[in-house]
Amino acid sequence: MTTAKSSPRSWGLQLVLNALLWVIPVALVWLLATPVYNRFLLGSAENLVRLTESPNMTNLLRKDDHFAYVQRRDFPPSKSLVHSFRVTDVHFHLLMLGVLFLAVPRVPWRRKLENLGWAVLITIFFDILLIFFYVKFAYATQLGAWSLEHYGAFSRNFWGLGKHLLDLPFKFSLPFLLWAGFYVKDLMAEIRPRE
């Protein structure tokens, strides 16, 4: 922090108020970017999945602006769409991320935007990894006899637990975790023991 120390109350309260003000602008940007970002995520995750298979068998197909299908090319056409998921649900945490990073009070804009940029970059990698886990989870646990034939007990548990942990706790807490990584020092610097 480059400015003089403020009262402990005002920093946190200011952040909360700023966050409320930033919700609508960030939500609008996120909504506008969602169709493009969904396409980018599906393309990147498809490439990542294909790194783990030979020959390439997986396609990630867009259903509409929000949903996608996992298609396996080695399955009969009538059964090739093996799984579907809502892509937009993967990355709504970007909204929280934007709000939290932009709401930090008394930080120069340059530093704020730099930190936000790094956090968004990390989140993009996380989102691609999460879709990769969606696909692997579907292959390992959702395709009945085919899953049992191609994935052992350890693999099924690994992809199942991995998807559970990434999809719930880490997807939800990633913005906070990144925010804490960049700003918890500022927060701690604001705390002084009571008289």
Place this chain on the structure above:
Amino acid sequence: MANKPSTPKSPSPATGSFWQRNRRELTFLILFVVILGGSFTLISLNWVNDHAVEPFTAGIAKMSGGVLRLMGQNVTMAGTVIRNPRFAVNIRNGCNGVEAMLIFIAAVLAFPASWKSRLTGLALGILAIQVVNLVRVVALFLTGVYFPKIFDTSHTVIWQTIVILCGVLLWIFWANRFATPPASEPAT
């Protein structure tokens, strides 16, 4: 010119290793991840889910149904399901506020503060998160009845964001305002 007696110096916070300079922050982040991962692994166990999470979720359904009845909705509740002739919701993990609670609990426990501050923060924070979650379930049910086209977006994007953001902002407010450092902790 008199020489000062040389004394062994401990590394100052500005010149020490990365760990020494950021010990408190890194300890917080590591503890947070460990507690969060551990608690979510715990609730993923079938026994814990069946004996703790499901009854808790059923309690939320009952309370939300009660509020909806007070608002004139003709609803019935069965387990985690709330229904009326036009719409039904089944409250599952992700909609019971447990995720936001666990994130909040992990952050409070990992943060350097006295136990009194922590316990007060936990009690009030959990209560506040559950109140917001109650509003979410009621609002989602009414959205499903009157605006079904926006139910999906409202369910997975809007309200998830509101509940988690609420938990995070509550924590920041608590940490900044109420998290009195333990007596041994030097003031920064």
